[in-house]
Amino acid sequence: MPIAFVRVEYVKRSAGKNACCIAAYNSRSTIEFEGTKWQKPRTYNFSNREPPVYHEVLLPEGADPKFKSPEALWNHAEQQENRRNSQPSLNVVIALPDDEVVSTEDRIYLTRTFVQEHFVKHGLAAQIDIHPPDKRLEGVHETRDHNWHAHVVVTTRRFKGKTLSSHKARDLMPVIRKGYVVSGPQWNKLWGQYQNAFFEEKGLSLRVDPEGVVPQKHLGPVRMRGRAFSLMEENSLRISLNALEAENPQKVLDKITQTQNIFTQEDISRFLYKHVDPEKVHSVQETFWKQPQIVQLLDPSTQKPLGKFTTQEIVQEEKQIIRVADRLITQPAPKLLNPPDPSNLTPEQKQAYQNILQGKKLSLLEGHAGTGKSYLLTALKQAYEAEGHTVRGFGPDSTTSQVLQEKGFSEAENIYRFLFSLQNGKRTIHKNEVWILDEAGKLGSRPLLELLKKAYKHNAQVILSGNSAQMSSVERGVGFHYFSQKYGAHHLENIQRQNEQTQREIAQKLAHGKMGSALDEISKLGNLIWTPTKENAIETLVKAWAQNNLSNPNEKTLILAHSNKEIRTSHATSKT
The missing domain is CATH 3.40.50.300 (P-loop containing nucleotide triphosphate hydrolases)
Known part of the structure; x- marks a missing residue:
């Protein structure tokens, strides 16, 4: 089941680390570290390890293309830092869905678009490396665990023009104390919402596993678990505590209303079936709905129950x-x-x-x-x-x-x-x-x-x-x-972003949900082309895209599609 797990930590020079080492390890490649005043030059070579299934460096618009090379990018990031305790990059680990209905292409798309939206869009560069689960032996057969994950190394400075700025992007950086993010984006919740939106778009019944009353720690790859027995024991204890806490109706109510002021019977059932022994779910449900602080919402006009609930605390x-x-x-x-x-x-x-x-x-x-x-x-x-x-x-x-x-x-x-x-x-x-x-x-x-x-x-x-x-x-x-x-x-009400009046009117209709009228206007302008089938549409679109690139090589042309499947089809067609 998909989980909402993102770990964010700084690469700290004071701890003997540097961005080149982390980048080489994540990409399973060789990087020549040019050295700094505090660290000697050396070669990092991790090419003997299993390579990632996907590797890419994403740059913000205007950055020098040479920084597509991890060696160039991270040496540049290190040279921009002039203190012994500098933090040249963020090291981000994202747990990816491992369900069979989620393809490798889906995992790549999820990671790329999430990183683009939350980092690259705001001027930061990011190196993405997606790793498959570790291999393990079961008898004489080799299998894989379920730990699909992405490593993302992010610059702590924005690009200003072609190179990194002389100032830190402090407005985007989390505040981390004793290993915990105490201020900044709520990455776990943002990643959970992002995955759910993706699953809904694809028509999948998958949803991110709801977090328990006592959050568990992510175990990580199999190779780490053998050296982290204490972590496994702690997690087992947390799972046991979670089951006990989830039997406490007040704890369940507090957890559910942490992120929503209204809840339904389905919300409670889904939570309990995940965290409580199935034999106890019915009795816990009965106790839960007897809590006096739960308020059932009524239709204002008919005074009939709506099937939705809140609490007296939220009402107050x-x-x-x-x-x-x-x-x-x-x-x-x-x-x-x-x-x-x-x-x-x-x-x-x-x-x-x-x-x-x-x-x-x-x-x-x-x-x-x-x-x-x-x-x-x-x-x-x-x-x-x-x-x-x-x-x-x-x-x-x-x-x-x-x-x-x-x-x-x-x-x-x-x-x-x-x-x-x-x-x-x-x-x-x-x-x-x-x-x-x-x-x-x-x-x-x-x-x-x-x-x-x-x-x-x-x-x-x-x-x-x-x-x-x-x-x-x-x-x-x-x-x-x-x-x-x-x-x-x-x-x-009036859209100002478009220059022409007709375009403004179309944008305004789209903003107010008048899709049919807006499409009619677009069609009148000759900017909406109809084809007999979806296959014809993709073929026509890719041909127009290719022709535009040939006639206007200095302009950017973007292909948009309704679903990820159509995006992949368009992408494959454009390569032929």
């Missing part, structure tokens, strides 16, 4: 969020004496700009991608700062914070880090501050409540920006969507 938490939000929404925003009239905003954006400036202490800005929310937020920041207000920009994760920094919010930071620092007296709050949270739909209920409470306490204005249709938070929470319905939001 959401009521508290609403109470604090109600207080903020009744207070006026700080008045500006002479707000500027930004010339780069559209009439729609200007209207939202004026409404927020003249509005309340809690404002919501909603719009699909490409409607210009970032331009509007930047204009608001400049207006408030011009009259002496401190403006803070936040993101629900470090990636969003980085995007805000690129848009002019130089001090933007992860909201979790801000709340933690504020709680511990490491942030000084000034009078009438303005707090802007981008991608607000991705923030869970608990940090949202904490943000609103702090804003009310310090008399700060809160501007929440996002899109109710975007990916929800990893933690439980639907605050932004509910606020938009309850208080109303300043909506941006």
Whole structure:
């Protein structure tokens, strides 16, 4: 069964390690390490080991192609570091699904796209090596274990132009203490969600194994298990503890509601059948549903049960969020004496700009991608700062914070880090501050409540920006969507990212789910080509792609397909 396991650790020079050694080992190749001030040059040769089933170096756009060579890339990364205790790279291990219905090509696709989305897209380079399970003997027969996994070595600096930057990509780097990630992306949950989306797209019944009440440690390859008997004993103990904890109805309820405010009977059954002795499942289920804190949800109009449940704690938490939000929404925003009239905003954006400036202490800005929310937020920041207000920009994760920094919010930071620092007296709050949270739909209920409470306490204005249709938070929470319905939001409807009016109208229809009308418009422009069969479509597409590459060799042409099978077919056809 697929699992949501990602291990992230730094390659530490202070521990005698270097990126060239790790890269050579992962790729089972030979790399000449040129040496540094603290480590002598040497040759790392692991070519005698079983090679990976897949190896690739992914570079961000604009990077010098010579860094496709691991030797060139990791020597360059080492030479950029000038301290004895530098950390030239991240070493990431990802557990891949080993089910028979998942092909090697599927594992490659999953790994490449996940690494592209979370690392390379943000300017980092990454070396991918996918390893098959270790071989082992059962009697006279050689078999393999079930430990498909990927090793990914990632630079800790972005590429700036053709080479690595002189500054660390600290906004993307996790904070690791005593071997545990204490701040940064929740890699296990992100990887679990990514796999589930892939399985659903392929029409597979597979789903990532739900994590138990007592999380187990990943055992790793067979060759390590023989030298790690203590780890196996610890894991056996954790499995036993998990079974015992999963028999505790309160523990099960806490675990389920950690990531979702609403659950169903199917959610509970799936969890119990994984973690509890089958003979005990029925009795544990009976005890679970007798818990007084469980609340059954009813249809507001008919008052009939919906088959969905929540808890009194979640209900009280959401009521508290609403109470604090109600207080903020009744207070006026700080008045500006002479707000500027930004010339780069559209009439729609200007209207939202004026409404927020003249509005309340809690404002919501909603719009699909490409409607210009970032331009509007930047204009608001400049207006408030011009009259002496401190403006803070936040993101629900470090990636969003980085995007805000690129848009002019130089001090933007992860909201979790801000709340933690504020709680511990490491942030000084000034009078009438303005707090802007981008991608607000991705923030869970608990940090949202904490943000609103702090804003009310310090008399700060809160501007929440996002899109109710975007990916929800990893933690439980639907605050932004509910606020938009309850208080109303300043909506941006017009797509600005496309230059031509017709293209904008098509993008707007697609954003609002009017697929048929949008396809009709695309067809009228001659940009939608129909063929009798799917095979004809793929053949026509690949021919057009090849012809475009020949006539426009300096331009990039991208082939998109609906399913992974079609992607592989198109790829194979393009090679013939």
